[in-house]
Amino acid sequence: MAKVSIIMTSYNKPGYIARSIQSLLNQTFTDFELFLMDDNSNAETLAAIEPFLKDKRIKFYQSHTQTMDERVEKIRYAALINQALPEASGEYISYATDDNCYRNTRLGQMVDYLELHPDVMVVYSASLVTYLNEQQEITKEQVRPAKRIVPVAPCQVDHCSIMHRSSILPVIEERFGSYWDENPEFYRIGDARFFWRLNHYWDFYPIEEILDDNYITELSIHHQLQQQEKSQFIQMLPPQRTCKELREDLRAMKQKSQNA
Numbered sequence: 001m002a003k004v005s006i007i008m009t010s011y012n013k014p015g016y017i018a019r020s021i022q023s024l025l026n027q028t029f030t031d032f033e034l035f036l037m038d039d040n041s042n043a044e045t046l047a048a049i050e051p052f053l054k055d056k057r058i059k060f061y062q063s064h065t066q067t068m069d070e071r072v073e074k075i076r077y078a079a080l081i082n083q084a085l086p087e088a089s090g091e092y093i094s095y096a097t098d099d100n101c102y103r104n105t106r107l108g109q110m111v112d113y114l115e116l117h118p119d120v121m122v123v124y125s126a127s128l129v130t131y132l133n134e135q136q137e138i139t140k141e142q143v144r145p146a147k148r149i150v151p152v153a154p155c156q157v158d159h160c161s162i163m164h165r166s167s168i169l170p171v172i173e174e175r176f177g178s179y180w181d182e183n184p185e186f187y188r189i190g191d192a193r194f195f196w197r198l199n200h201y202w203d204f205y206p207i208e209e210i211l212d213d214n215y216i217t218e219l220s221i222h223h224q225l226q227q228q229e230k231s232q233f234i235q236m237l238p239p240q241r242t243c244k245e246l247r248e249d250l251r252a253m254k255q256k257s258q259n260a
């Protein structure tokens, strides 16, 4: 048993993943397990992961995903997260990706917050979003603030900036039939879709400090979507649904329950 279960998804980020894993192992709060969910990455990525596997807190899983058809059939990171969650023993759940980094006190500060506020189910922090070019040079930086209690979190809060109680998971599964939605129409905004589910029940509570670094690299799905020349992966994705739709839907739902 660990206090926190972190779920990190990984696919072909050989130049970034070591730094991401290291940022988790450097946490001041050490009572965690890390589910390292790799989606059948290339040898270079596996070589970058390998030295970390001697840390007893890491549970390493590798999928058998082979073809491009399989990669676009479901949101792969959602499928990997859904595979890890039933195994997670932590009272608290936190998500990580293979290109983002936690600042050293992230887990500690979020755990303290949830321990102090037993009625809060989801906490989030500010995040520094950094855009990198192919030479890993910074082209743009932007703070995603965390100043307010958020009833409509899609595209306002990121995947790697939240922690939630594991006790909420049965509620989500009961209502929606799964934890994270694997529908590929939400590939670009899978986290927003999960937050849409959470916001049916709970607001997100802020920690104002920046507790993670979110890197958008030339390998990111988001970057690929914005390019003129679309990769094979992007071309095969179904038309992508939008945050606007998720946000409007939540607002309408909240309005209705206020009027009722």
Ligand code: TYD
Binding pocket: 008, 009, 010, 011, 038, 039, 071, 076, 077, 080, 096, 097, 098, 099, 188, 216, 219, 220, 221, 222, 223
């Ligand atoms: P990423 O490329 O980082 O996209 P973005 O930052 O623009 O959202 O992908 C997000 C996560 O999805 C990352 O942890 C890797 C994972 N992933 C898979 O597990 N399998 C795949 O086939 C792809 C494309 C991504």
Ligand code: MG
Binding pocket: 097, 099, 100, 215, 216, 220, 221
């Ligand atoms: Mg990414």
